[in-house]
Amino acid sequence: MSFKITSVPIDPEARKRELVQSAAGACVTFEGWVRNHNEGEAVQALEYEAHVGLAEKEGAKILAEAKQRFAIETAVCEHRVGKLAIGDCAVWVGVSAGHRGAAFDACRYIIDETKARVPIWKKEHYASGETGWVNCATR
């Protein structure tokens, strides 16, 4: 299991290979993409910043919790930092499990906890030329 912060594009196929286990009958992956709007504003680009050491530490905790709560084989998560364009993959989560239910549940848990807990910040660059930090922690 690994949680990585990266400043280069995420390679989903490479991360997916880390999920392969002979006991796994299900694989669920999630990709978060940069979209061109947020709360009514036209977005041109996003910039992510992280405290890499603490982000990877908190992320590893989330993966360990997922493994404990759900009957999964393994899980990985990778999150970008730096400036991203519309359509770029900002975050990738992958889970393998014996059966699909646990894989879906764990994947959802990992992305939700990552958004709420991991020290990563997102700055939106709007079409108007303005920028704004997003406060999207949801609890």
Place this chain on the structure above:
Amino acid sequence: MIEVTARYFAAFRERAGRDREQLTTSARTAAELYGELARKYGFADSMTRCKVAINDELADWNVTLEAGNEVLFFPPVAGG
């Protein structure tokens, strides 16, 4: 009074106009120091939505500060 280093991330860094500074403070806890800095720089986020780390370990807001601590202030996170 003790001397500590404050480090600011993301929106806090932009608001403070710096990423770190040495401070001499009478604050006894991380929460009290955040209060001082919120007044100084106009940080508007409720502490309950922010996080603090001391010497690169996430910490409780009520932890007692010690001389030489590096205190990291994290605004509300927004990954994904």
